[in-house]
Amino acid sequence: MNKNLFSLLGLGTTLVTPAISIYAQQTKSPNFIFILADDIGYGDLSCYGEKTIHTPNVDKLASRGIRFTDAHAVAATSTPSRYSLLTGHYAWRRNDTGIATGDAGMIIRPEQTTIADMFKTCGYTTGAVGKWHLGLGDKARTQDWNGYITPGLSDIGFDYSYIMAATGDRVPCVFVDNQRVVNLDPNDPIQVSYEKPFPGEPLGKDHPELLTTLKPSVNHGHDQAIVNGISRIGYMKGGKQALWKDENIADSITNKAVNFIRDNKDHPFFLYFATNDAHVPRVPHPRFVGKSGMGARGDALLEFDWSVGEIIKTLDKLGLTENTLIVLTSDNGPVVDDGYQDRAVELLGKHRPWGPFRGGKYSIFEAGTRIPFLISWPAKVKSGVSNALVSQVDLFASLSALMGKEIKKGDAPDSKNYLSAFLGETKKGRKYIIEQAGTLSVSTSKWKYIAPGNGPAYNKLTNTELGNSKEPQLYNLKKDRGEKENVASKHAMEIETLKAILEKEKALNPQYVPITH
Structure with missing residues (x-):
């Protein structure tokens, strides 16, 4: 264990002697969990003062740590935001970090160092579960969806991965477990295209009668391949047995995240848990349907809160809560109608997903990037509220400092160490x-x-x-x-x-x- 961690945990470095096993040292190291919500805005959680929604599990997490009021994602859309969070590198410095198609090549290249790489070199087991949307394979349109997909997450620091191949509204609508499609029937191989449809495969724009779950909003582009009665972006053929069930996505990924925690309870771990709930198409599990009074989007917020609760419950049961540092945040601001007729606008009522700010997802105004941001580490972080100006891009450098790990030249070049602000020791954050x-x-x-x-x-x-x-x-x-x-x-x-x-x-x-x- 390094000196920084000993200091933060209230231990003297003189306690470490050759007689103490590596295992004993590692049990003192904190675990790390990133819970990355999708399209959840500053005003979508009750701990931020919103009265129209009740998210008790997120509130519990907030009560155990610091709630930031001036925290920001780097970008107002998914792919560039996630790229910057994981690499500590501004996505706008590259020209290929726009919203990724489902057949995009890896946006994060194997030669880059990620925050997962950093934790791995510190002896941590690393896992990624949930939405990915950062591409797979070497180049666009070259993935072997029917075999081992490489490069993949194992090439950028993750020991384990169970991810959505892209995002909810883009094909292929399958889970990928350690770089292989889950439940794939070799006699029904997957084909994917974002250029032209496959003959004989019905499209949403031509067969609205087959859209039994959700129909697309006008001119949004969600009118191509049909999966589970919902038309998506892109074209797909085959893989019928491997297709996810939209209403079960939250259960599937939450179960995998919980299992990862259980499997690694005896040694330090880093878990990147990216949920999908509020992103379109919104199809919450039946046990949440109608519970919010705001339709599918509101119900999806309750489903997200449930996922957070399952993580908290697991940590509590395993006795890991005190020494687990959790970051809960969102990839960008909110959007209400993002391509499907789910009555989100009609049923919004007095709810304001963007809080007191202007804009939302896709916007350079505040609501596009000012996002919920909580840090809980009961062993060291006192509960409270911070108005420090912080950015997700700085998590890499700040947690590297916590680990006593020097960042190599060229790695995480835009990430700066604001550990004191993240831990609530100061309310002075970034200058800009x-x-x-x-x-x-x-x-x-x-x-x-x-x-x-x-x-x-x-x-x-x-x-x-x-x-x-x-x-x-x-x-x-x-x-x-x-x-x-x-x-x-x-x-x-x-x-x-x-x-x-x-x-x-x-x-x-x-x-x-x-x-x-």
Whole structure:
């Protein structure tokens, strides 16, 4: 065990002698769990003050640790956000980290170092369970869905993986267990395409009568391959026995996460548990249907809370709670109608998934990237609330510091050590953060500058303000957290200061990874 951990655990380094076994040392090391929600916004959890939803298990976790009010994902969409969290590298420094198709090659390349790699070198068993959406295989369209898919998660630091091949609304709709499709019948091989349909396979746009579970919203593009009475993005043939059941996704991945914890209870582990619930298509298990009064999206939030509860219950039962550091957060902000007729808008009522902020998923405004963020480690972290400015990109460097692990040159180049802020020892976080959604923004705890961009200002399909403008934007978040008034014309000095920070960061371009797929 390293000196940093001994200090944090209240132990003196002199306690370690050659007579103490490695096993005895390792039992003192904390376990780590990342619970990464999908499309859950700042206002979707009751611990953030929302009165229209009750998420008691998340609330329990919050009561055991720190709830951050100014925490941010790097991007307002899934793939780039997850990439940055796992690698400590800004996704916007690359040109291939957009929303990944289901047949995308690995976005994180095997030569890159991930946070899982870091834990593994510290003697941890590492696991990834749930939504992946960061590509598989070497290059797009080259995966062997009917054999061993390589490269895969074992090449980027994970000892064990049980993942959704892509994401809920994209084919192939199968689980991949340690890089092999689960329950695959070799006599019914999988074929996947994002270019053209397979002859004889019905599509949602042509056969609405087959859409018995959910129908797509108009012009959203979820009208291609039909799986479980739901049309998806992309084309697929075969693999019928391997297809997941949408209403069982949460149960399946939660069960795998719980089993991983049980299997590794006697030695330190790192678990990356990425849920799918609030992401479309939303098909919560029947035991949650109708429970929220807000339709499928609200019920999915309760399902997510149940998954969190199962993790907490397992840790409590195994006596691991005190010395397990849990990070609970979301990949980006919320979206209500994201492509299916699930009555989410109609039944929303007074619920505000975005909280007091403007925008949502896909948006450079605050609700796109200001996300729920909790850290619980009862052995060392006191319960409370922190308004420190923090970013998910810094988890890599901060937890490396906790482990006493020096980051090699070139690894996690954009991640900085803010361990004291994450552990609640100080409320001073980053001086500024950078976020991505169509354009880039740079924010301090007070000012937010949004760089001019050529993208649309509004997404009619999702009813979301994207924040793009050909003019520079500046908002005083202390006085105007809803970003109602652009004060760029009144504060030229602030504009120049923040613009200079952004340009400096863009010029650095550390560890630019050559595009090979």
